[in-house]
Amino acid sequence: MSGIIEIISAEFNYWIYVTLMMIGFYAMIAKKNLVKKVIGANIFQTAIFLFYISLAEVKGGTAPILLHGHEGADVAHGAVNEVIYVNPLPHVLILTAIVVAVSTTAVALALIIKIYQEYGSLEEDVILAYRRQLQPEFSEYARQKQEGEQ
Amino acid sequence: MIGFDLITDHLPVLTVVIPLIAGFLTPMIGWIDRRLCWYWVMLTMFAVLLMTSSNLYTVITSGTIHYHLGGWTPPIGIEYVIDLLNGFVCLIIAFIGLMVGIYSIESIKKELPNKIIPFYSIFLLLITGLMGMTITGDIFNFYVFLEISSLTAYALIAMGDRGDGVVASFNYLIMGTVAASFILLGIGYLYAVTGSLNIADMQGLLPSIYDNKVVLAALAFFMVGFSIKVGLFPLHAWLPDAYTHAPSAASALIAGLMTKVGAYAMIRFMFSVFTPEFVIDITRMAEILTWAAALAIIVGSVLAIAQSDIKRMLAYSSISQIGYILLGVGLANVIGMQGGLLHILNHSLMKCALFLVAGAIFYKTGIRNLHQFQGLGKKMPVTTTVFLIAGLSMIGVPGTVGFTSKWYLALGSINAGQWIFVIVILISSLLNIVYFWRVFDNIWFGHPHEVEHIKRDEAPLSMLIPMVILAVLCIFFGLFAYYPLHYVLEPLSNALLGIGVLP
């Protein structure tokens, strides 16, 4: 029992990111409402960002802002007193990835608005059932049903 | 000349930047006059085609091009690398983009009359994304361009059929987000163990840590992510709806390019980031890929037979053709790899031509159900001849381009000792004949009493020229396959598999 707690507490950031990722993934797959799927996608992507940021952590490191950086050219070039910074590269990568995630959410919401205008509902099963009704010429079964009704 | 030197030294980055600027300036140009958008797009695509052909020529004659963005040397900075694989795929992207650009004006005027300007802006941004994805030598930059191309593809598909297009696009968005996020996760894992984001650098750093589980997990994430992007069965569910309900020009562009660039990405990651010995010997990922590809080939062809909508039939046929490409890649001997890479070229030409024909038929008659195609042979003779040539090429008739790649794939399977793949290729060619012949039958041998009083009513010239060019190229590369094979694909396959070195 103590072994498991040790394993979890030593790498808790990875456990958190995996839990969040699976929650988001489950929401994307299993929820029927389209907005909930988009929320699930957001949780999924946020978990990945957390993973990257947790990679950047250095024990005893401080925020990666160059001290005395804006006071003048000489001081910035010269030696800053030995400060341990966290790794800034994953932070920069995640800035870009956040922009990508925001754009994806924006496109998804615009699509949801169009779907609502067209079908009047945001539930997946209602939309699918409505679409199957609308395609008589491409389905033999639907065409026969139509001819049978006439 | 100073100006000329300026351009030729910086061609790799200009290939990506020029469509980007052009895409963002298109709304301003469209304000002045709508038709100017089309000339602007054609001008840009023509410039991009010139630049990519020059790139490929330089690579064939003088070797791999390295371009350091911002003057920072790798692995600190981002690097754009053009070697034979990149140059080859970039040329295909530029060419298909130009063809669809020429075709699109008439088709878009009819299908999306209010949205000409947004369509062309997003078109150019899609070309930017695909070009960037292909040229870059840095894996995070690759992810950024992957998302650019995916988002623009979602927007293009959503412009299609009322209601259906938007649902198909949403479906593709959810699956595409999962794929891109898995790829991002794989990139994170690789960064965590190597500390570098540069492809060439990683090739040197990874072999010493092959037994690390993180590298295995990264490979797994990449393969799943790329399989979704490429449409490999059983992760293909977004593909039929997306191809069917997009506008005709967008269907041709997306069907001709996006899966191919996804296949290029798979090849690049499998063989340049994870070196060939990892993929073939240690994890046997290549073998798994061949079996999945064989399944995709059969299932795609079988499902295509059941369709009545011609675009849906072509979409399922795409699923089976992707199987061919990945079969060639996974076989991992030189001949099989050449077949797979040649099939990238073939499939773009053939599938683009087929989707352009379907769009032309829809433009003239409004029909998409192939059971109603009677009499089209008399009404639109040039269009249906293009369909015939492209269809024969898909089946694999000798003399057309499809035959060459299937022959190489069969030879590669025999070399690898897997006779079952030869049988798979033969069966799927027979299945291809089944569903293509049904369409030919309807077009030319329709009910006699309806055919007599049909007048000739061909598609407009701007739609005919790209289709005819593509059909002619199908036959040209079928008869003269020596040129791409000898100059580009053979050294490339040797280099990818680690047998020879790139020039």
Place this chain on the structure above:
Amino acid sequence: MSGIQESVIIRTVVRIMVPFIQIFALYVIMHGSSGPGGGFQGGVIFGASIILYTMIYGHKEGKKRMSDKLSRILSSSGVAIFALTGILCLVFGGMFLQYGVVPLLPDDPAQVSRLLIDVVEIGIGITVLAVMISLFFDISPPETEEEELVASEEAGQ
């Protein structure tokens, strides 16, 4: 929605705060290279200020501040600034976005590099603010029936 206005307190506070939010956004854009911030973050804050103004005062007021045409021009020109800076570096003989070769200040390429990074960030910020605002206007529903008629006419053009 029309005819009902927010309370006096909210309206006055928003009217005072919006300029300060915009100045803060400019601060974030310009200090991106030496602290947290950058083009995207500052652009979003600037866009949020206009969105706040629109939410409290209504669509017509918001559209007066940031019309459709202005959004389109800004989004195109922001990316154009970025790309043209890169090509400027090409013209002077360096690689794309190699800021050091531009001979603005002949003896200090590092300082030129810092200046041009800020120029590029401004370009990015302009595009992001235009896109954020136009996204908000496109997604939000029209307020009155007249606006709906106008919106459907514009969509038909």
